[in-house]
Amino acid sequence: MSPRLFAGSESVGADRAPSLVAIGNFDGVHRGHQAVIAAALREAEERALRPLIVTFHPHPSEVLGRGALPALTSIERKVRLLLRAGDPLSVVVEPFTIELSRSDPEQFAQRILRERLDARVVIVGDNFRFGRGRSGDLKTLQTLGRDLGFAAHAEPLVGDDEGLFSSTRIREALRGGELARAELCLGRPHSIAGMVARGDGRGRTIAVPTANLAGVSEALPPHGVYACLVDREDEHGRGAAAGLGVMNLGVRPTLQAGFSAEVHLLDFDADLYGAKLRVHLIERLREERRFPDLNALKAQIAADISQARARLSDKTPDPAAEGAWF
Numbered sequence: 001m002s003p004r005l006f007a008g009s010e011s012v013g014a015d016r017a018p019s020l021v022a023i024g025n026f027d028g029v030h031r032g033h034q035a036v037i038a039a040a041l042r043e044a045e046e047r048a049l050r051p052l053i054v055t056f057h058p059h060p061s062e063v064l065g066r067g068a069l070p071a072l073t074s075i076e077r078k079v080r081l082l083l084r085a086g087d088p089l090s091v092v093v094e095p096f097t098i099e100l101s102r103s104d105p106e107q108f109a110q111r112i113l114r115e116r117l118d119a120r121v122v123i124v125g126d127n128f129r130f131g132r133g134r135s136g137d138l139k140t141l142q143t144l145g146r147d148l149g150f151a152a153h154a155e156p157l158v159g160d161d162e163g164l165f166s167s168t169r170i171r172e173a174l175r176g177g178e179l180a181r182a183e184l185c186l187g188r189p190h191s192i193a194g195m196v197a198r199g200d201g202r203g204r205t206i207a208v209p210t211a212n213l214a215g216v217s218e219a220l221p222p223h224g225v226y227a228c229l230v231d232r233e234d235e236h237g238r239g240a241a242a243g244l245g246v247m248n249l250g251v252r253p254t255l256q257a258g259f260s261a262e263v264h265l266l267d268f269d270a271d272l273y274g275a276k277l278r279v280h281l282i283e284r285l286r287e288e289r290r291f292p293d294l295n296a297l298k299a300q301i302a303a304d305i306s307q308a309r310a311r312l313s314d315k316t317p318d319p320a321a322e323g324a325w326f
Helices: 009-015 031-047 073-083 106-118 138-148 168-175 179-186 295-314
Strands: 019-023 050-057 090-095 119-124 151-154 191-197 211-214 224-233 239-250 258-263 277-285
Touching: 009 090, 009 106, 019 031, 019 239, 031 119, 031 179, 050 073, 050 138, 073 090, 106 119, 106 138, 106 277, 138 151, 168 179, 168 295, 211 277, 224 258, 239 277, 239 295, 258 277, 277 295
Parallel strands: 019 050, 019 119, 050 090, 119 151
Antiparallel strands: 191 211, 191 277, 211 258, 224 239, 224 277, 239 258
C-alpha cells in the first residue's frame, strides 16, 4: 500500500501529524473537487499542516440501504486521481459501517478528527452531514472544533455558465449520451473499467475480436458504439496506454447475444484474458441497432473503426497520468 494511502483513520498511527483534513465523497474527482483540493493544499502549506483527504467506502447510501447510484469512479480510481494532486497530499479511505453511522457527531469529531488525524483545520462541503441520523452539519462541526482545537469551514463550489460542477450534473450528461458535457465537468473523459473475461467468441468469427469487460461498476452511458482510448491497469490501479479502441455497450441485437461491455482494440493482437482494462469514452459514434445480416454488421463495424481512427488521431497520453491515457 502506498505510504500516502491509509486504509482507515486508525491506520494513520505513527504517521499522525497536525493536519488539514478535507472530507467528502469526491465521486468523479471532477473540476469542483479539484478546486477544493487545490485550495486545501494551499491552505495546508500556509499553515504548515499536513494535507489529508478523507473519503468513505462503501458509499453511505449503500450501507444504509438507500440505494446508491452507480459511481462515477471506483474507489481505486478515485484514490489514484486524488493522489495526483501532489506529493504532500495523503488519502484516508474510512470504512463506512453501521457502527460509524450510529456515532454521535461529538464522537466522530473527537475520535477520528482530533485523536486519530490531529486535525487543526477541517474543510467540508456546504451540504456536509455527519453523525447519527445526519444530525451534524457545518455549524455543528465548527462548534465542536472550538472545543477540540480545530477550525472548520466550507470551500466555495465552482462551476461555469451552465452551473456548478457536480456529480449530479455529470450523471445527467451521461444519461443523455453527452460525453463532451461530462468531460467538461470532469476535466477528462468519463471512463469505465473491468476484467477481461471470456465471451462467446463471436467477435472473432467476423474478424473483430473484442475484450469483454466483467465487473464494470462505474456509471454507463446509453447503449451504443463509442470511440475510446484504452489503458491496461495493474493490481495497484496504475495504468499504461494500450491503444485506440471501439466499444460496444448493449445487447448486440443482430447476434442476439445479450448485454455486454466489449471493446475492440485497434492494431492490437495479444491475449488480454484476466487483464484489467480502463476504457475512456471519447465520443458516441452511433446508437445500437439491428442489422439484416452479418455482412451488413461487418460493413458497419468497418465504418465505425474508420470513424474512431479519425476521431482519436490527435490523442496523446496525459503527462499527469504517468503513462496512461488519463
